[in-house]
Every structure is written in structure tokens, then in C-alpha cells.
Amino acid sequence: RRDTVDQIDLDQWVKVWDERRTFEAHGLAAPEPGHDEAADGREKRSYIVSMYPYPSGDLHMGHAEVYSISDVIARFDRLRGLNTLNPIGWDSFGLPAENAAIKRDLHPREWTYDNIAVQAASFKRLGVSFDWRTRLHTSDPEYYRWNQWIFLKLFDQGLAYRKASPVNWCPKDHTVLANEQVIQGRCERCGTTVERRNLTQWFFRITDYAQRLLDDMDQLKGTWPEDILAMQRNWIGRSSGAHVDFRIVGRDEPVRVFTTRPDTLYGATFFVVAADAPLARELVTDENRDALEKYIAELGGTSEVERLSSDRAKTGVFLGSYAINPVNGEQIPVYASDYVLADYGTGALMAVPAHDQRDLDFAKAMGLPVRTVVDTGEDDPAVTGVATAARGTMVGSGEFDGLSSADALPAIIGHLEKSGVGEGAITYRLRDWLLSRQRFWGTPIPIIHCADCGEVGVPVDQLPVKLPETGFSLKPDDNQSPLGTATEWLKVDCPQCGKPARRDTDTMDTFVDSSWYYLRFPNPDYDQGPFDPEGVKRWLPVDHYIGGKEHANLHLLYARFMTKALHDAGLLHFTEPFRRLTNQGQVIMDGKAMSKSLGNLVNLQEQIAAYGPDAVRVTMIFAGPPEDDIDWAAVSPAGSVKWLNRVRRLASAVPVSSAGSSPADGDLAVRRGVHRLFDEITSKMEAGRQNVVIARLMELTTLLQQAVDSGPGAADPAVREGVEALVVALSCFAPFTADDAWVKLGHEPSVATTTWPTVDKTLIVEEEVTCIVQVNGKVRARLQVPAAITEDDLRALSLEADPVKKAIGEATVAKVIVRAPKLVNIALAR
Numbered sequence: 001r002r003d004t005v006d007q008i009d010l011d012q013w014v015k016v017w018d019e020r021r022t023f024e025a026h027g028l029a030a031p032e033p034g035h036d037e038a039a040d041g042r043e044k045r046s047y048i049v050s051m052y053p054y055p056s057g058d059l060h061m062g063h064a065e066v067y068s069i070s071d072v073i074a075r076f077d078r079l080r081g082l083n084t085l086n087p088i089g090w091d092s093f094g095l096p097a098e099n100a101a102i103k104r105d106l107h108p109r110e111w112t113y114d115n116i117a118v119q120a121a122s123f124k125r126l127g128v129s130f131d132w133r134t135r136l137h138t139s140d141p142e143y144y145r146w147n148q149w150i151f152l153k154l155f156d157q158g159l160a161y162r163k164a165s166p167v168n169w170c171p172k173d174h175t176v177l178a179n180e181q182v183i184q185g186r187c188e189r190c191g192t193t194v195e196r197r198n199l200t201q202w203f204f205r206i207t208d209y210a211q212r213l214l215d216d217m218d219q220l221k222g223t224w225p226e227d228i229l230a231m232q233r234n235w236i237g238r239s240s241g242a243h244v245d246f247r248i249v250g251r252d253e254p255v256r257v258f259t260t261r262p263d264t265l266y267g268a269t270f271f272v273v274a275a276d277a278p279l280a281r282e283l284v285t286d287e288n289r290d291a292l293e294k295y296i297a298e299l300g301g302t303s304e305v306e307r308l309s310s311d312r313a314k315t316g317v318f319l320g321s322y323a324i325n326p327v328n329g330e331q332i333p334v335y336a337s338d339y340v341l342a343d344y345g346t347g348a349l350m351a352v353p354a355h356d357q358r359d360l361d362f363a364k365a366m367g368l369p370v371r372t373v374v375d376t377g378e379d380d381p382a383v384t385g386v387a388t389a390a391r392g393t394m395v396g397s398g399e400f401d402g403l404s405s406a407d408a409l410p411a412i413i414g415h416l417e418k419s420g421v422g423e424g425a426i427t428y429r430l431r432d433w434l435l436s437r438q439r440f441w442g443t444p445i446p447i448i449h450c451a452d453c454g455e456v457g458v459p460v461d462q463l464p465v466k467l468p469e470t471g472f473s474l475k476p477d478d479n480q481s482p483l484g485t486a487t488e489w490l491k492v493d494c495p496q497c498g499k500p501a502r503r504d505t506d507t508m509d510t511f512v513d514s515s516w517y518y519l520r521f522p523n524p525d526y527d528q529g530p531f532d533p534e535g536v537k538r539w540l541p542v543d544h545y546i547g548g549k550e551h552a553n554l555h556l557l558y559a560r561f562m563t564k565a566l567h568d569a570g571l572l573h574f575t576e577p578f579r580r581l582t583n584q585g586q587v588i589m590d591g592k593a594m595s596k597s598l599g600n601l602v603n604l605q606e607q608i609a610a611y612g613p614d615a616v617r618v619t620m621i622f623a624g625p626p627e628d629d630i631d632w633a634a635v636s637p638a639g640s641v642k643w644l645n646r647v648r649r650l651a652s653a654v655p656v657s658s659a660g661s662s663p664a665d666g667d668l669a670v671r672r673g674v675h676r677l678f679d680e681i682t683s684k685m686e687a688g689r690q691n692v693v694i695a696r697l698m699e700l701t702t703l704l705q706q707a708v709d710s711g712p713g714a715a716d717p718a719v720r721e722g723v724e725a726l727v728v729a730l731s732c733f734a735p736f737t738a739d740d741a742w743v744k745l746g747h748e749p750s751v752a753t754t755t756w757p758t759v760d761k762t763l764i765v766e767e768e769v770t771c772i773v774q775v776n777g778k779v780r781a782r783l784q785v786p787a788a789i790t791e792d793d794l795r796a797l798s799l800e801a802d803p804v805k806k807a808i809g810e811a812t813v814a815k816v817i818v819r820a821p822k823l824v825n826i827a828l829a830r
């Protein structure tokens with residue numbers, strides 16, 4: 001196999017790197033024997049993790065992007081002298097393998113491991129600098145055994161539990177779906193209308209960690225993208241307010257509601273419970289039971305976002321019962337509706353239509369009264385149909401009248417607490433993590449159900465509970481868990497009493513696998529626990545995590561939770577797993593996401609065949625900042641090929657005889673140019689501005705070509721110095737081309753084992769000029785500025801200069817005219 005453009009033997013290079021173990025970290029779980037790491041610098045480590053792939057087929061363009069970006073980071077760190085670990089594994093449990101298995105009547109294992117082999121070969125062909133010793137597959141019993149171990153650890157600590165709860169159910173894929181997998185009432189994968197079912201499911205108690213998940217984001221400020229932090233904050237959704245107990249006429253037990261506006265308590269004119277919560281059936285009177293059942297049957301399939309949307313027409317049924325407002329004894333009617341969520345707050349609310357839009361819409365739909373209790377100065381919501389949510393002055397609220405609503409809020413909470421009918425409260429939108437899946441290709445939940453002893457954990461010395469060889473071929477319309485059909489596998493004696501019992505037939509959400517995989521890479525064969533404590537101490541937390549934005553909520557939240565839970569179990573020394581996070585954009589085509597149905601898929605292997613792996617990688621990086629989407633229709637892999645060939649010709653032009661010459665003997669102007677550019681390349685690299693680095697490397701190529709053609713010539717030591725620097729930096733992006741050029745320059749491979757060139761600062765002292773700053777035509781300051789200063793920088797600098805500030809005084813600046821670098825004119829408004 002040859003580079004189609006200019007004959008680089010790619011396979012040969014892959015072989016060289018493998019044989020020389022070029023990309024292996026120095027010591028995985030422990031230092032290599034005979035190394036005093038403090039002395040040889042290997043103590044300075046860097047752990048770069050890209051979100052591991054799902055083996056859905058061969059690598060696609062999206063994979064090429066994320067691994068190109070993370071590989072640049074890893075290669076740069078290695079060249080900077082950091083002992084760098086860049087691991088690879090596969091997220092190899094999951095639904096597509098199972099669907100493929102059902103279709104072809106082969107065990108899901110076949111499809112999965114075939115695809116892994118294909119992807120592994122493609123990674124090598126792309127020249128990604130993984131340390132292959134870290135390789136793991138989550139579907140290996142040696143891996144999922146530890147999912148089970150961790151599950152049992154959480155189970156023992158009360159962090160894993162089972163409860164019945166309404167869930168989204170896809171009747172075609174035959175599984176529970178998370179809320180975010182339901183798009184407009186349909187299954188994200190197959191488009192089937194989702195049903196609501198009440199199932200008994202396993203949960204992790206992530207809500208116990210809600211506040212810590214919020215608080216610990218302080219550790220991530222500045223190193224995680226702001227929007228991701230905002231999304232996490234939103235997802236956790238902290239609200240503060242009060243719990244209030246409403247008695248129900250004719251019932252002993254009160255019903256508790258959560259409200260963020262206890263100051264509006266006197267304005268509650270009705271009461272609503274979630275139609276799909278058991279409470280609705282408890283509160284309904286006999287006359288209204290049929291109506292409720294009919295309403296419930298019509299629900300199903302509506303996503304939470306839609307249910308909460310204020311655009312949606314409100315529906316509901318009267319339950320025939322009445323709730324008593326604890327502050328004024330008023331009896332208000334109780335309704336059931338789907339705009340109240342069963343699993344938020346308490347699944348019930350006091351409705352204040354004057355001040356809450358959804359309540360107002362419901363009141364209008366049902367003809368219920370609207371009573372203003374906070375005067376905001378706006379028009380009457382009963383007339384306008386627009387609820388007034390602002391703060392204001394209390395009215396119609398008994399002893400609290402005349403107070404500002406801000407003062408009334410704590411006063412009413414105090415009143416509730418004194419009377420024993422409520423208290424200040426904080427709720428989180430975050431729910432417990434539903435991890436049960438009724439699918440085959442996942443980690444069996446290591447629980448045994450015994451008629452006498454209940455839920456009993458499988459003793460750890462009996463782990464792993466391996467998947468049976470049968471059960472995967474269950475058709476999606478068969479109405480049970482696939483593992484439930486493995487009749488022999490199911491039967492087991494209770495570990496506590498020895499009587500015949502039954503294994504749990506659910507498997508785990510694959511987000512369990514990915515919540516801790518980065519802990520296992522330093523020693524993927526470790527068999528004394530899920531991860532090697534020495535390896536973890538050595539590499540964790542992850543220095544830089546790279547992956548898609550689609551994981552902004554769940555995966556990252558689950559990984560953060562798991563880290564904290566394992567920390568609390570005494571197994572980890574840190575509480576946040578990822579120090580720094582980068583989310584790459586998507587690869588799109590003509591402005592649209594690539595998809596089979598749109599017919600705009602770009603095939604990675606075809607791109608590699610046409611342009612070579614290096615050009616594909618360079619094109620990915622050069623297309624824009626890592627965070628931005630790449631429109632493959634707007635880029636030019638052919639242009640990248642041309643540039644790479646120019647670099648190779650340049651390297652060939654430099655005579656081998658100049659190897660080892662002293663750069664100090666080189667042409668000064670060329671050296672200045674090279675060092676100035678390389679200084680910028682280094683700082684942009686540190687800042688993660690990879691696309692800008694490529695642009696500067698292209699400039700450097702041109703500069704050096706000119707030096708060869710019309711400057712001091714190819715044999716000048718300054719040219720060699722520049723070309724070597726170019727090739728070293730290039731190795732981060734185009735490893736095949738760089739090593740080929742490195743050898744042409746007369747060196748031993750691999751360029752990846754050299755070091756990042758250092759910039760001689762004395763060569764890049766900037767030229768300075770004097771800039772005159774005028775205010776209304778009078779010279780107020782003379783500033784020494786770099787000759788290359790930008791307009792924006794110069795404007796800012798001038799406005800900050802003390803004499804200029806003084807001259808401006810209280811006046812308003814009307815106009816600033818900047819003629820960089822020598823003149824700034826400031827005009828004041830009169």
C-alpha cells in the first residue's frame with residue numbers, strides 16, 4: 001500500500017512504530033525497571049483520553065476527527081517531554097450488535113469483535129499514536145466482571161436499589177429508553193411511538209450527589225467549556241423553595257407539594273397531581289375513576305420537554321376530591337394532569353394560575369378561578385391570560401399583605417415551619433440513574449432473587465456472572481427480557497439460604513461501562529479489582545478528555561458521579577475524573593449532518609485511499625477550531641496533499657551533509673523568521689488552536705522555500721534548523737509524512753521521539769515604534785508599541801493610557817480612529 005500521491009510506504013511506518021514501541025508510555029501501572037523517574041523526567045506525566053469508540057462498523061469521518069484532535073494533543077505532549085499515555089479501548093456492549101445478531105442469527109459477539117478488528121486496523125492506518133497495551137473491550141467478561149463488582153459495592157452502600165417507576169418503553173426495540181432518547185414521543189433509534197409503562201427497575205442513587213456534582217464544578221471552571229458546565233448545571237436543575245403539606249378532605253395522610261413560590265400560597269385555587277403517579281389513583285373518587293383511567297390510557301409517548309412546555313394545550317381530569325390550603329383552610333379541587341411530572345418534586349403541585357403560566361393555561365381550559373396575590377403592577381392575568389411571575393407587593397394574603405414578595409417568601413416558610421405543615425426545601429431536576437435494560441448484550445445485573453431472602457448480591461468470588469450462550473435471538477416483539485428465556489442460566493441457589501432462586505434478568509445501561517473505563521487503561525489485565533490502584537495513582541485524573549458534545553449531559557455526569565462514589569468508597573484519591581475537556585464539532589456535508597438517508601455520507605476509507613491518511617488528518621484539523629463543525633464540502637484534502645508534498649521536497653532539498661551544523665552559523669534573517677513563527681506555533685499549540693498552527697506551518701514552509709530559492713540556499717544551517725522544526729511540529733498532524741521527511745534529513749526514525757524545538761527569544765525581540773494618541777486633535781500621549789500591533793490592541797491600549805483617560809474625563813467617546821501602529825485619534829461627543 002502506497003501513498004497515492006507520492007510514494008510513502010505507510011505499512012512500513014506502522015511496522016517501524018510498532019516494533020520500536022514508539023508510542024508506548026514509559027511504564028504503565030508502575031515505572032519501568034531500572035528507571036529513577038525523578039531523575040529521568042518521566043515523573044512528568046500526561047494522560048490524554050479520547051472517548052472510546054463504539055464498534056458500529058468501520059471508523060467513520062467523525063472518528064477520524066476526534067482521534068486526529070486527541071492525537072495532536074498526545075503527540076505534542078510527548079515531544080514536550082511529558083511521559084504520555086494515549087489509550088484505546090472499545091465500548092462494545094449495546095443494542096446495534098444485538099439487532100445485527102437477531103437479523104443474522106449469530107451471537108452478538110461475532111459482529112462486535114469483527115468490527116473491533118476492523119476499527120483497530122483502521123486506527124493503525126490512520127497513524128494514531130495509541131499505546132495498544134491499554135486495549136480493553138467492555139464486553140469481555142474480564143471487564144464486565146468489574147461492572148458487576150462496582151454494582152455490588154454501590155448496592156452494599158445503598159446506592160443501588162430497585163423501585164417501580166413509570167418509564168419510556170419502546171415496543172419495537174423492546175427496552176426502556178432514557179428521557180433524552182425519546183424525541184417527540186418517538187424512539188430515537190427506530191422512530192416507534194414510545195409507551196409509558198410502570199416497571200420495577202434498578203437505579204443508582206445519583207441524586208444523593210446532586211449538590212456535590214454542582215459544587216465540584218468549581219474545579220472545572222476555565223478548563224471545561226462554559227456551555228458544557230451550563231448544561232450540567234441545568235441538568236442537575238437545583239431549585240429552592242418549600243415543601244408544603246396539604247390535607248385532603250376525608251384522608252388522614254397529607255399530600256406534600258414542592259413550590260419555588262411559597263409567597264403565592266394564598267393564590268392557590270386548585271391542586272394537581274401527576275396522572276401517571278400512583279397518587280392519582282389514590283385520590284380519585286369512585287365517580288371519577290373511569291374518567292381518570294381513560295385519561296391515563298390516552299397519555300403515553302409524550303416526552304417530558306413537551307409535557308412541561310407552556311405551548312402545549314393543557315388537559316386533565318377532576319378527581320372528585322379536595323385539598324385544604326394549610327394557610328387559610330380553603331378547600332380547592334384536585335385534578336390529575338400530564339403537565340405535572342410523576343418523578344419531579346413530589347409529583348403534586350399547588351396551582352397558582354395568577355403567577356404561573358402553565359397553571360393559568362390549565363385554569364382557563366378547566367374554567368377555574370384566578371386570584372392575584374402578588375401585585376407586580378402588571379395587568380390582571382385573569383384578563384390578559386398572561387401570568388405575572390415578577391416580584392411585587394403581597395395582596396389578598398392575610399397577615400402578609402403589604403410585604404414585598406421577597407420578604408414574604410421567608411416569612412411564609414417560617415410560618416409553615418412553626419405550624420408544622422411545611423419547611424424550606426431544595427429540589428433537583430436530576431433523577432436517579434435508571435440502569436436496567438431489558439436487553440441481552442450487556443452486563444448481567446449480579447443479583448439473585450430469593451423468595452425468602454429478597455434481593456441477594458452474587459458473592460464476589462462468583463463473579464463474573466457471564467452472559468449465557470442463548471437468549472440473544474429473542475425477537476423484539478416477544479414480551480420479556482431476553483435473559484428470561486435462558487432457563488438453565490436463570491436457575492441458581494440462593495447464596496444466603498441455599499434454596500432455589502432466580503437470577504436478575506436485566507442487563508446494565510452501557511453508560512455504567514463508560515462511567516469508569518478510563519480508570520482501567522493503566523492496567524487493563526488487573527484482576528484484583530476494577531482498576532489497579534498503583535496505575536490510577538500514576539495517571540489519574542485524566543489530564544485532557546476529548547469527545548463529542550452529545551455526551552455533555554449523561555456520560556459526563558455519570559462519570560463524575562461514579563468517580564465520587566468510588567472516592568467515597570475509599571478507592572480513589574480524587575473527586576473529578578477529567579481535568580480538562582474539549583468537545584470536537586461534527587463532520588457535516590453541505591451544511592447538513594451526514595446520514596444514510598440524506599445520501600451525503602463521506603466514506604473515510606475512500607478519503608484515505610484518495611488522499612492518504614496524513615492529508616485527511618491535516619484537512620480535519622485545518623478546517624477550523626476543534627470545537628467547530630467541519631463542512632467536508634468546503635475543505636480541500638487535495639490542497640493538504642500539495643502542502644505535504646512541498647514539505648517533503650523541502651526536506652529532500654536540504655543536504656544531508658548539513659546535519660549537525662550549528663544554527664548559530666546560519667542566515668540571521670531566516671533564523672529570525674523561523675523563530676518568530678515557531679514561537680507563535682508553540683503558543684497556539686499550547687492553547688489548543690490546532691488549526692492556526694497548521695496555517696503557521698504553511699507560512700513557515702513558504703518562508704523556508706523562499707530561503708532555498710532566493711535566499712541563502714538549501715545548505716544554510718538556518719534552513720536546516722527551520723526545516724527540522726517544521727518536520728517536528730508536522731509530526732503531530734501528519735506522522736507518516738513527518739517521519740519520511742525526518743529520514744530524508746538524515747535522521748533515525750522516529751521524529752516522534754525527538755523534542756519540541758526551543759525558541760531563541762533573543763531572535764524575536766519585537767521592533768517597537770512610537771504611537772501618537774490625540775484627543776480632539778491635541779496630542780495627549782506617546783506610546784511605545786510593537787510595530788505589529790493590531791488595531792484592536794492599539795485602540796484598547798490608547799484608551800487605557802492615563803493621560804488619555806484624564807483628557808477624556810467624564811465625556812463620552814464619540815469616535816476612535818486607529819491608524820496602527822503610529823496614530824490614534826479620539827473624538828469626544830459634545
Ligand code: ANZ
Binds near residue numbers: 341348354
Ligand atoms: C406554585 C407556584 C407558583 C409555582 C408560581 C411556580 C410559580 P422549578 O422551578 O423547575 O423547580 N412543580 C412542582 N412540582 C412539579 C412537577 N412534579 N411537575 C411539574 N411542575 C411542578 O419548578 C418548580 C415549580 O414547578 C413549582 O413551584 C411548581 O409550581 C411546579 F407563581 O408552585 B410552583
Ligand code: ZN
Binds near residue numbers: 451454495497498
Ligand atoms: Zn434465600
